[in-house]
Amino acid sequence: MLNVGVIGTGMIGQDHIRRMTRVLAGVRVAAVADVDASLAARIADRAGARAAPDGEQVIADPQVDAVLVCSWGPTHEQYVLAAIAAGKPVFCEKPLATTQQACLRVVDAEVRHGARLVQVGYMRRYDAAYRALKQVVDAGDIGAPLMMHCAHRNPRVPAFYEPQSAITDTAVHEIDMVRWMFDDEIVAARVLVPRRSRNGGDLQDPLLLLLETGGGVLVDVEISVNVRYGYDIRGEILGENGTAALAERGLVTVRRSGALAAPVPVDWRERFLAAYDVELQEWIDALAADGAPAGPSAWDGYAAAVVSDAGVAALRTGERVAVRMAERPRLYHRPAPQARPVNDSREVPA
Numbered sequence: 001m002l003n004v005g006v007i008g009t010g011m012i013g014q015d016h017i018r019r020m021t022r023v024l025a026g027v028r029v030a031a032v033a034d035v036d037a038s039l040a041a042r043i044a045d046r047a048g049a050r051a052a053p054d055g056e057q058v059i060a061d062p063q064v065d066a067v068l069v070c071s072w073g074p075t076h077e078q079y080v081l082a083a084i085a086a087g088k089p090v091f092c093e094k095p096l097a098t099t100q101q102a103c104l105r106v107v108d109a110e111v112r113h114g115a116r117l118v119q120v121g122y123m124r125r126y127d128a129a130y131r132a133l134k135q136v137v138d139a140g141d142i143g144a145p146l147m148m149h150c151a152h153r154n155p156r157v158p159a160f161y162e163p164q165s166a167i168t169d170t171a172v173h174e175i176d177m178v179r180w181m182f183d184d185e186i187v188a189a190r191v192l193v194p195r196r197s198r199n200g201g202d203l204q205d206p207l208l209l210l211l212e213t214g215g216g217v218l219v220d221v222e223i224s225v226n227v228r229y230g231y232d233i234r235g236e237i238l239g240e241n242g243t244a245a246l247a248e249r250g251l252v253t254v255r256r257s258g259a260l261a262a263p264v265p266v267d268w269r270e271r272f273l274a275a276y277d278v279e280l281q282e283w284i285d286a287l288a289a290d291g292a293p294a295g296p297s298a299w300d301g302y303a304a305a306v307v308s309d310a311g312v313a314a315l316r317t318g319e320r321v322a323v324r325m326a327e328r329p330r331l332y333h334r335p336a337p338q339a340r341p342v343n344d345s346r347e348v349p350a
């Protein structure tokens with residue numbers, strides 16, 4: 001049984017506590033903390049856990065085997081570094097930290113520790129639809145990928161959402177997904193800006209983020225965070241010989257009065273419900289089997305931050321901004337992906 005301590009009991013903290021207490025196997029919530037002590041006490045009571053006075057005491061608790069960081073982004077670095085110092089595995093919600101320098105400090109601390117402890121909450125890698133899309137790409141079924149079209153639409157965003165949040169908080173999911181989908185690095189970013197939606201007030205919304213991968217795939221990401229109608233995530237890949245897209249979701253479509261209707265998720269909790277379940281179950285299982293996480297690493301968190309920064313600079317300047325990353329430490333080297341011939345159409349010769 002993995003005893004987990006949760007730091008931050010807001011929206012996603014509560015959602016992860018719910019799944020660890022009611023849905024997942026091999027895990028128990030042992031302790032929780034939040035700067036809002038009364039909130040932490042209520043959530044601890046509901047989960048049958050101890051409410052600790054602060055995050056540091058969750059990490060130091062001898063009953064806690066592993067830590068889940070779900071507090072606000074600017075607090076992530078201090079907790080992840082403290083967990084590494086304590087030698088405890090730590091799952092950190094995205095972003096790993098809010099600057100690339102802070103992410104590098106986490107990478108350096110983990111490298112000094114000498115083994116992986118950190119996993120970052122990029123849950124799209126665990127979503128059934130994204131996994132199916134990657135399978136099609138990896139199998140070469142549509143030939144070499146050339147372009148990907150994405151849309152990331154939120155019904156609304158909170159008042160503290162800043163102009164750069166569209167990239168650092170929202171499109172950062174596509175940034176991680178693209179690196180994973182194409183086993184490739186993003187080498188440059190550009191941002192195009194259309195007229196503003198009146199739903200967003202002073203916020204520049206929507207935006208179009210353009211990403212170039214080292215292998216020459218061009219990705220466009222529409223980020224619209226005030227669409228009102230629901231939470232809508234799209235992705236379609238154009239290959240040399242075909243296309244593959246995330247399918248429309250929902251269990252039912254209704255044809256009535258001359259119209260076809262299907263439900264749209266209300267928010268990220270609904271759209272990625274199963275992905276978060278798989279993500280945390282695989283984390284728990286990996287720790288039980290190997291004592292180390294196998295999902296998105298501190299290096300992936302750093303890489304996403306570097307590309308985000310390039311996107312923010314592109315938004316500010318209107319220019320194409322090249323992505324410059326530090327050298328990847330050996331701890332994060334992956335086995336080379338299977339080489340796939342560029343013109344492998346999988347057609348049977350006539």
Ligand SMILES: NC(=O)C1=CN([C@@H]2O[C@H](COP(=O)(O)OP(=O)(O)OC[C@H]3O[C@@H](n4cnc5c(N)ncnc54)[C@H](O)[C@@H]3O)[C@@H](O)[C@H]2O)C=CC1
Nearest residue numbers: 008009010011012034035036070071072073075093094095
């Ligand atoms: N993977 C995903 O799809 C999602 C990830 N997130 C990420 O999760 C994190 C939390 O987001 P939400 O739950 O939406 O925010 P939230 O505002 O609902 O909850 C954050 C909680 O952290 C607490 N907190 C702040 N500073 C703290 C500190 N120093 N120590 C302990 N607790 C502290 C706050 O009091 C609050 O209760 C963010 O980094 C966000 O980007 C959020 C939504 C979805």
Ligand SMILES: O=C1[C@@H](O)[C@H](O)[C@@H](O)[C@H](O)[C@H]1O
Nearest residue numbers: 094154169170171173225268
């Ligand atoms: O991570 C998330 C939020 O923090 C973010 O604010 C939303 O835009 C994303 O859709 C959601 O997945």
